[in-house]
Structure formats: C-alpha cells, structure tokens
Amino acid sequence: MGLPKNVYKMFEDIVGPEYISDREYILAAYRHPLPNMPQKPVSPEAIVLPGNTEEVQKIVQLCNKYKIKYIPIVSGAWFDAYPTQPGTIILDLKRMNKILEINEEDCYAVIEPGVRHGQLKTELMKRGLSYPVVCAGPACSVLTSFACFSGDHMMQWSSSRTNRYLLGAEWVLPTGEVLKVGSLGYGAGWFCPDGPGPSLRGLLKGYVGWGGRLGVVTKVAIGLDAWKCAEEIPFEGRSPSYRVRIQDCARIPGCFKTFIFKFPSLDNVRDAIIEIGKAEIGFAVLKFFYATAGLLMTESANEFWELWNSCLLQKEMALALWIYLATWSPEEMSYEERVLMDIIKETGGEPIDESLRLKWQESVDFFFLNSFVQRTARLGGGWMPLMLSADSVFHMFEAAKKIPEFLNDFIAKGLILKAPDNFQIVPMEYGHLAHIELIIFYDRNLPESQKIPIYVINKSLETQIKYGYHTHMPPGTGPGIEKLGSLYSNYHIWVTKIKKAFDPNEVSGL
Amino acid sequence: MDTLEDYKYTMELCNRCGQCKWVLGPKFKGYKYAEICPIYMRYGYNAYSGQGLINIAQELLEGKLTYEDGLIQLIYSCTTCGACDINCKSIRDMEVLDTILALRAKCVEDGWGPMPKHKDYAQLVSESHNIYGKPHGNRLQWVPKDIQLSEDSDTAYFTGCTTAYLFPDIALNTIKILKAADIDFKVLTDEYCCGALLWRTGQREVAKKLAEHNLEVLRVQGIRTLITSCAYCYGTFKGFYPRIAKVDFKVLHISEVVQKMLKEEKLKFNKSIKMKVTYHDPCLLGRLSEEYIPWTGKIKAFGYHDPPKKWRRGTYGVYDAPREVLRAIPDIQLIEMPRNEENSFCCGGGGGVPDAFPDLALWIARERLDEAKSTGAEAIVSCCPFCKLNLERAIKILNEEIRYYDLTDLIIRAL
Numbered sequence: 001m002g003l004p005k006n007v008y009k010m011f012e013d014i015v016g017p018e019y020i021s022d023r024e025y026i027l028a029a030y031r032h033p034l035p036n037m038p039q040k041p042v043s044p045e046a047i048v049l050p051g052n053t054e055e056v057q058k059i060v061q062l063c064n065k066y067k068i069k070y071i072p073i074v075s076g077a078w079f080d081a082y083p084t085q086p087g088t089i090i091l092d093l094k095r096m097n098k099i100l101e102i103n104e105e106d107c108y109a110v111i112e113p114g115v116r117h118g119q120l121k122t123e124l125m126k127r128g129l130s131y132p133v134v135c136a137g138p139a140c141s142v143l144t145s146f147a148c149f150s151g152d153h154m155m156q157w158s159s160s161r162t163n164r165y166l167l168g169a170e171w172v173l174p175t176g177e178v179l180k181v182g183s184l185g186y187g188a189g190w191f192c193p194d195g196p197g198p199s200l201r202g203l204l205k206g207y208v209g210w211g212g213r214l215g216v217v218t219k220v221a222i223g224l225d226a227w228k229c230a231e232e233i234p235f236e237g238r239s240p241s242y243r244v245r246i247q248d249c250a251r252i253p254g255c256f257k258t259f260i261f262k263f264p265s266l267d268n269v270r271d272a273i274i275e276i277g278k279a280e281i282g283f284a285v286l287k288f289f290y291a292t293a294g295l296l297m298t299e300s301a302n303e304f305w306e307l308w309n310s311c312l313l314q315k316e317m318a319l320a321l322w323i324y325l326a327t328w329s330p331e332e333m334s335y336e337e338r339v340l341m342d343i344i345k346e347t348g349g350e351p352i353d354e355s356l357r358l359k360w361q362e363s364v365d366f367f368f369l370n371s372f373v374q375r376t377a378r379l380g381g382g383w384m385p386l387m388l389s390a391d392s393v394f395h396m397f398e399a400a401k402k403i404p405e406f407l408n409d410f411i412a413k414g415l416i417l418k419a420p421d422n423f424q425i426v427p428m429e430y431g432h433l434a435h436i437e438l439i440i441f442y443d444r445n446l447p448e449s450q451k452i453p454i455y456v457i458n459k460s461l462e463t464q465i466k467y468g469y470h471t472h473m474p475p476g477t478g479p480g481i482e483k484l485g486s487l488y489s490n491y492h493i494w495v496t497k498i499k500k501a502f503d504p505n506e507v508s509g510l
Numbered sequence: 511m512d513t514l515e516d517y518k519y520t521m522e523l524c525n526r527c528g529q530c531k532w533v534l535g536p537k538f539k540g541y542k543y544a545e546i547c548p549i550y551m552r553y554g555y556n557a558y559s560g561q562g563l564i565n566i567a568q569e570l571l572e573g574k575l576t577y578e579d580g581l582i583q584l585i586y587s588c589t590t591c592g593a594c595d596i597n598c599k600s601i602r603d604m605e606v607l608d609t610i611l612a613l614r615a616k617c618v619e620d621g622w623g624p625m626p627k628h629k630d631y632a633q634l635v636s637e638s639h640n641i642y643g644k645p646h647g648n649r650l651q652w653v654p655k656d657i658q659l660s661e662d663s664d665t666a667y668f669t670g671c672t673t674a675y676l677f678p679d680i681a682l683n684t685i686k687i688l689k690a691a692d693i694d695f696k697v698l699t700d701e702y703c704c705g706a707l708l709w710r711t712g713q714r715e716v717a718k719k720l721a722e723h724n725l726e727v728l729r730v731q732g733i734r735t736l737i738t739s740c741a742y743c744y745g746t747f748k749g750f751y752p753r754i755a756k757v758d759f760k761v762l763h764i765s766e767v768v769q770k771m772l773k774e775e776k777l778k779f780n781k782s783i784k785m786k787v788t789y790h791d792p793c794l795l796g797r798l799s800e801e802y803i804p805w806t807g808k809i810k811a812f813g814y815h816d817p818p819k820k821w822r823r824g825t826y827g828v829y830d831a832p833r834e835v836l837r838a839i840p841d842i843q844l845i846e847m848p849r850n851e852e853n854s855f856c857c858g859g860g861g862g863v864p865d866a867f868p869d870l871a872l873w874i875a876r877e878r879l880d881e882a883k884s885t886g887a888e889a890i891v892s893c894c895p896f897c898k899l900n901l902e903r904a905i906k907i908l909n910e911e912i913r914y915y916d917l918t919d920l921i922i923r924a925l
Contacts, residue, residue, distance in 0.1 A: 019554070021555065023578075023580055023581075024575055024576070024578075024581075025557060025566055025575060025578070025580065025581040025584055026555050026557045026584075028557065028562070028565050028566050028569045028574075028575055029555065029556035029557040029559070029561060029562030029565045029566065030556060032524065032526070032565035032568065032569075034524075034525045034526065035522055035523050035524070035525055036525070047555060049554050049555070075526065075527070075528040076526050076556070077525060077526050077527050077528060081526075092554070092555070092556070094554050095554055099541055115541075116528075116532060116544065118532060118533070118535060118538035118544055119538065119540065119541045119544045120541070121538070122538045122539060122540045122541075123540050123541050126540065137527055137528065137529065137535070138532065138534075138535045138538055139527060139528030139529055139531060139532040140527075140528060232539070233535075233536045233538075235536040237825075238824065238825045238826075238827075238829070238851060238852050239534055239596060239597070239599075239600040239823060239824055239825060239852045239853075240599065240600040240601065240823050240825070241825055242534075242536045244536070299823075300603050300815075300819075300821065301603050301812060301813030301814055301815065302814055302815055302818045302819075305812070305814055373527070374525075374527040374529055374601045374602075375601045375602075377523060377525050377527070377602065378601065378602050378603055378813060379812040379813045380523070380809075380811065380812045380813035381522065381523045381525065381813075382812070417812065441812060443811040443812055444522075445810075445811055446811075
C-alpha cells in the first residue's frame with residue numbers, strides 16, 4: 001500500500017530525509033514476528049525517527065489530518081510495537097535519548113524515551129541513587145516502563161511499582177496537542193505527578209499504561225530512591241560467564257547479603273512475606289520463578305536441561321523465598337539478619353541446597369539490571385508471561401494455589417513445560433500489595449504452537465473470573481477488556497470513553 | 511560450508527530484545543559509550559543492526575524481500591565486528607554473525623554482492639595473491655637480508671597482506687621479537703592472502719581457494735605452530751579455516767607469544783615508556799577469535815541442541831595477552847575504555863567497510879577515538895593492521911592529537 005507520495009514528503013519535511021524510510025528492507029526489521037507472537041504482524045508503511053517533541057507533535061498532527069495510524073516505539077520488544085492494520089507508521093523514538101536532568105536533591109531524573117535502563121541505572125548508581133528497573137532488560141526504554149507499559153520489578157519490596165514513581169510528564173496527545181502533566185503543567189518543575197498542575201497520572205499510566213494507544217509520551221520525570229549497593233556492578237569473568245562478586249555488592253562492606261529459603265507450602269512462603277513486611281526489613285523479597293531462575297543460572301538451553309533434569313530446581317526452589325538485605329551499617333545488617341532468621345524459623349523455612357544458592361548468587365546481576373526476560377527466549381523462543389496483575393499478598397497466594405487448576409491439563413498433554421510453580425509473587429511497599437506473574441514455556445516445534453499461549457491465557461482468565469481474582473493484567477483496550485471489566489470496577493467503560501475522547505480519529509496505537 | 515538455511519533457528523528466535531545493539535548488562539558503565547553496534551548507532555533504524563540483518567536474511571531466504579541496491583549497501587555497511595553476535599550469545603543460543611556472513615555469501619551467489627570495491631579483492635588475489643594487487647614477489651621484501659631465519663622449524667610467521675605491503679614495520683618488529691625470545695621460526699615464503707576480507711564480504715569460494723592453498727603450504731612445510739601479528743589473519747585461521755578443513759596446527763598471536771616468553775623470563779622489558787595508553791581489542795583477536803567447531807545436529811524441543819554444541823561466545827578471546835604485555839612495560843599506564851574486551855567497540859576498519867563506505871568507517875573511528883580520549887590516554891594501542899589503517903586515517907583527517915601504536919612497536923621500544 002505505502003504512504004501517498006505527498007504525505008511521505010510532508011513527513012520527510014518534518015524530520016529530514018535521513019530519518020524517514022519506506023524501503024522494504026528497512027521495514028523488514030519492524031515487521032519480523034516475535035517468536036511467541038500468536039499471529040504475524042502487518043508491515044508498517046514507513047518508519048519515522050523524530051528527534052524532538054516538536055517533530056513528534058507535527059507528525060501526530062499529520063497523522064490525524066490524513067487518518068494514518070502511528071505506533072510509538074523504542075526497543076519494540078513486545079507485541080504492542082507491531083502494526084495489526086495496514087496504513088500504520090512506526091515512530092521509532094531512538095533519537096530522543098537524552099537524560100535531561102538528574103536532581104540529586106529532590107530525587108528525580110528527567111529523561112526522553114530513548115534512554116535505556118542500563119544507561120540511567122548505572123549513572124544513578126554512581127550517585128547513590130536508584131529506581132525500579134523493570135525486568136525488560138538493560139537495553140529497554142526507561143520511559144516506556146514508567147509511562148506506557150506494565151512495570152513490575154524485583155526490588156519493589158522496599159519501593160513500589162513504576163506507576164507510583166512517575167512524576168511530571170510531557171505528553172503529545174493522540175491529536176497532537178502537547179500536555180504537561182503534574183507540577184510541570186503549572187510551571188513548577190518536574191517533582192510531582194499531581195498538584196500543582198493537572199493530575200493525570202492515573203489517566204496516563206494507571207496500572208498498565210496504554211502501550212502507545214494514547215499518544216506519545218516524550219519526556220518524564222521519575223522518582224529516585226537511595227541505593228545502598230555498589231556504585232558499579234562488581235563482577236568478574238567474561239560473557240556469558242559473568243560472576244557477580246557478592247562481597248563487593250555492598251556500598252558499605254558487609255552490608256549486602258542474599259538468601260534463598262525453601263518452605264513446605266505456599267502458605268508458609270506467604271506467612272514469611274507478611275512477617276518480614278511487619279518487621280519492615282529487607283531490600284528485596286520475592287517468590288521467584290524457579291524455571292526462569294534456572295535459565296539465569298545456566299549458559300545454554302542444554303545446560304538448563306541438565307539442571308532441570310537433575311530436579312534440583314524443582315526440589316529446592318519451587319516454594320522458595322528470595323531475600324536481599326542491604327543496609328547502611330553492619331549493625332543494621334546484623335539486626336535485620338537476626339530478625340529474618342527468627343521469621344524464617346517461625347514460618348518453617350530452611351536454606352536451600354548450598355551449591356544452588358551459590359550458583360544463584362553469582363548470577364545476581366539481574367538484581368541490578370533485571371535482564372531475565374531476555375534469557376527466557378533461550379528455550380526455543382516459546383514462552384509467555386501471564387496473569388501479571390496485583391492485589392494483596394494474601395489474594396495473590398490464594399490465586400497462585402489455583403494455577404494447577406488451569407495449567408495441569410496443558411502439562412498433562414505435553415504442551416508446556418512441567419513447571420506449575422514457575423510463577424513469581426513480588427510484594428511491594430513492604431507487603432501492602434503484591435504482583436503475580438506466571439511464565440509458561442512451550443515447544444515451538446509443536447504443531448500450531450503459536451496458539452498454546454492463547455489457550456492457556458483463556459483458561460487462566462476463566463479461573464480468575466470464576467474465583468473473582470484480580471490476577472490478570474487488565475488490558476488497555478482490545479477484545480479481552482469486557483471479560484475482565486466487571487472484576488475491575490467496570491474500568492473498561494472508562495477506558496473506552498477516554499480513548500474515544502482523546503483519540504477521535506483512532507490513529508494512536510495498534 | 512554453512513549456508514543461510516542453517517541459521518533458520520537464529521532468524522526465527524530473535525525477539526528484538528536489543529541486546530545486539532547495547533553493551534551487556536554488567537558492562538554498562540553509564541550513559542555514554544553504551545551502544546555496541548556501529549551501524550545502529552550511526553543510522554538509528556533497526557535494520558542497521560544484528561537484529562535487522564537477521565530479519566532481512568529471513569525475508570530474503572523466504573523470498574519476501576527482493577534485492578535492490580540500497581539493501582546491498584545496508585548489508586555491506588556492517589563491519590562484521592560481531593559485537594551483536596557475542597552480546598546475543600550472552601543470553602541466547604543464536605548465531606547472529608554467522609547468519610550475517612551467510613547472508614553476504616547468499617548475496618554473492620545471487621549475483622548482487624559484494625560491493626564493487628569488494629569485487630576488486632577477488633580480482634586482485636587471483637592475479638597477485640594479495641588484496642592490494644602488489645607483486646607477489648615483493649611479499650617478503652620487508653625481510654632484512656642480514657637476518658637468519660630457520661629453514662626447517664615447525665613454527666612459522668604468517669605475515670598477511672596488509673602487514674607485508676602496507677606496514678612492513680610490524681612484520682619487522684615481529685621477527686625481531688621472535689629473535690629476541692630465541693624462538694626458532696621460519697617466514698612462510700609462499701603464503702597467499704589469508705582470505706579474511708573475501709570471507710567477510712561473502713566471497714567464500716575465493717576465500718576457500720586461498721585457505722586451501724595456505725593449508726597446503728603449511729602441511730607441506732610441516733608447520734605445527736603458526737604465529738601472526740595480524741588480528742584479521744588470526745581470526746580467519748581460527749574462524750574460517752576450520753570450515754574448510756581440519757586445522758591441525760596451533761595459531762598464536764604475537765601478543766600470546768610475548769606473554770608466554772615474559773612468564774618464562776625469556777623476554778624482559780628493560781626500557782621504560784612513560785605513556786598513558788588504552789588498548790583497543792581488535793574484533794578478530796578478541797571476541798571473534800575462538801576456534802570454529804563445526805556442528806551438525808538437530809535443535810530439538812525447547813532449544814535443546816543434539817548433540818550438544820560447543821558455542822563460540824567470545825569468552826576465550828585473546829584479551830589478557832596484549833594487556834599483560836603492556837602492563838609489563840615499565841612506566842606504561844594502561845587505562846581501559848568503557849567498551850572493552852568482548853564488548854569492545856569496532857574501529858570501523860572491518861568487513862570491507864573502509865573501501866566501500868569510507869565516510870562510515872571514519873564516523874565509527876571517530877566514535878572509538880572519542881572513547882579512547884575519554885580515558886585520558888595519550889595513545890591507543892592495538893594489534894591489527896586494519897585497525898591501524900582506519901584509526902590512523904581518522905587521526906589524520908580529524909587532526910587528533912592521540913597517537914596509534916601497534917603493540918609490536920611498543921614491545922620493540924621496551925626491549
């Protein structure tokens with residue numbers, strides 16, 4: 001189909017000829033399906049690389065004028081980055097890649113979409129600051145994680161989800177108007193998402209974000225926390241055999257420790273989390289995926305299989321709790337450790353196999369930069385995360401107990417890896433809330449394998465609806481929205497209305 | 511030899527995670543010097559990256575994409591530095607660079623590749639056995655007449671075209687070092703081009719013939735240890751020749767030889783060099799220097815490779831030897847660049863890019879020189895005549911103060 005020549009020329013006039021292309025060989029790298037995609041994407045008509053907000057605004061205004069759909073992307077590592085309809089262009093925001101400010105006093109950083117986690121996190125670590133790095137990996141966009149898409153991470157125990165860290169934002173609305181959100185809208189700077197100025201954080205991000213379906217977020221400020229760990233990632237070895245020097249992870253010697261305890265039941269894991277939360281100790285506390293952990297600890301699919309077939313992971317890590325302590329002084333560490341050990345004893349925990357713990361400890365770089373999602377594709381590319389929502393810790397554990405109810409049938413049929421406990425529950429804010437996520441692995445060589453995740457997701461949804469669990473990420477738009485709406489205060493009615501009001505020409509997103 | 515069809519699994523498995531474009535997680539040092547793919551950095555489109563090139567390869571293989579000049583230019587803009595490959599393989603079981611090289615070979619087979627300048631290599635090596643079209647008889651013109659070389663040693667020095675014709679001082683330094691270490695060696699009198707640039711521009715049949723010739727020379731002369739001073743020759747012997755035939759001799763880079771001699775106290779640096787230097791890892795001596803081990807088998811359920819495959823993930827490249835040698839020189843201060851070792855940023859001199867796209871090669875070299883300067887180093891040291899060629903050209907054009915030294919140059923000064 002292609003863009004009409006005159007329209008292409010107008011886009012070209014905005015960004016310059018170097019930063020727009022409709023050549024098939026350029027488009028090829030934006031339409032290649034991800035290995036776990038249920039259906040092949042449609043080719044975009046053109047790729048545009050805007051360099052600033054003004055260019056984004058002009059592009060969006062043109063898209064409205066000519067009813068051209070646009071999808072803003074950075075790394076494009078998830079389904080939302082792919083067109084589903086002809087006539088769509090991609091706005092690749094790679095060039096908008098500046099860290100505009102790191103405010104160490106008021107603890108926020110202002111960034112453009114192209115800034116990657118690896119860049120910002122390492123800059124902040126040098127300054128004794130940190131922020132929630134989602135598990136998408138160091139090469140993924142920080143802004144996307146905060147303003148546009150989901151955003152849970154491994155350290156939210158002592159902090160929170162990314163949506164709660166979103167401060168002032170600059171937002172090109174689907175129609176092309178530029179809206180400044182929070183204190184920025186009042187000319188008061190970036191520090192606050194709410195007043196003074198328009199408080200639209202819930203509308204912009206809410207729980208999940210719009211995935212590019214509600215305009216283009218061009219700048220955000222994010223809140224920062226103190227970083228109790230090392231200024232640089234202390235590691236040795238070479239790719240892929242990096243080994244984190246755990247003794248050097250602490251900012252103050254002896255003030256960083258990792259533990260993994262196994263428990264006799266999920267209830268025990270839950271009780272331990274609740275008690276640790278009451279004590280308000282710990283830097284990161286989570287029940288982590290055990291099969292995924294196996295992928296992090298090994299260097300090839302074959303090596304994973306050796307470990308998996310030894311059944312050590314299943315025996316030791318299926319019902320385990322990962323705990324990271326980071327403190328400001330050895331005395332504080334000593335206190336936290338003693339409290340932790342008391343709780344573990346009271347809740348029936350015990351240390352896991354030492355060789356496995358050490359193996360994990362060496363792979364703890366995920367703690368810094370959370371790159372585990374990238375490694376999940378190593379098992380042939382057939383994988384899918386599901387559930388992905390949040391509620392109370394208790395609620396999440398109850399929901400987790402029902403996972404076998406919808407998963408066992410797929411396991412019995414040999415359609416997915418026998419890993420019913422490959423879910424994580426990541427509490428946040430010392431246990432006020434918890435996030436749940438289940439990862440399934442399936443063999444892409446199986447006939448019609450691309451349908452497996454859909455079958456599993458549908459069964460999972462049925463189970464959530466049956467029990468009234470809030471464990472399935474509410475989709476921003478799309479076909480699943482009505483099914484889940486009633487579980488979430490009929491949010492779907494509002495979402496649909498917001499989309500209609502903000503994007504009358506239906507040009508933004510898929 | 512491997513073909514593009516052999517890499518279907520790689521092509522299908524990419525999930526655009528971005529690891530082929532950015533340094534590896536633990537190696538991030540901050541905002542700057544975080545990108546690893548020179549062409550992605552320069553052009554910004556995903557197509558210009560390991561990810562994009564394997565996407566393109568798949569569409570070409572499946573007949574969804576047709577050849578055009580712009581596509582060929584894109585494919586040949588890649589320096590084949592392999593950063594994408596090693597970074598991807600840190601977290602995946604994929605062969606990104608071999609896919610790119612097989613893609614280039616397909617372009618040649620289909621009559622579209624390589625770039626016109628690259629075609630000259632094939633013509634020149636067929637006429638004169640070197641890529642510069644210089645008389646073959648002059649290949650050893652650099653050898654001093656007064657130097658005694660062994661005639662029956664099973665150790666040989668392989669000079670390489672660029673060293674022999676453009677930088678004979680490196681060759682001279684190398685044999686002086688070997689002499690100083692009292693190593694019995696010969697200089698190969700009938701070596702041809704190693705085939706590196708032919709291989710890397712997809713002209714594999716020509717490269718294969720060169721390899722076959724050199725392998726036969728080495729066999730006839732009973733060579734058990736081959737020493738190179740050129741990273742490109744080294745990486746080609748380790749990475750390409752095993753695709754042609756069984757390689758039953760040891761390949762050593764001069765830095766490895768010196769490292770060993772220093773340890774055994776057969777060499778000692780007596781002279782001081784007061785200089786702050788940074789070391790640039792040549793791609794084919796660093797991350798791409800592991801031996802290629804052919805693998806044929808099946809990729810079964812959940813990515814299981816049967817039989818198990820021995821991966822070249824860049825773990826065991828020649829990283830330590832040149833660094834240890836530099837550190838052994840009195841008063842030299844070695845400062846690392848943020849992107850180093852397996853995450854080294856290409857100098858822009860590889861894959862035939864300087865000949866086909868000199869402006870791009872200059873742009874990449876400028877980025878590398880900026881990084882070198884950011885360390886406060888007075889000089890950038892490396893072990894590859896192609897790096898020397900491109901970096902020195904950039905230093906001259908950009909009027910930079912930083913100097914370039916081949917490692918052998920500093921070794922000779924320090925002996």
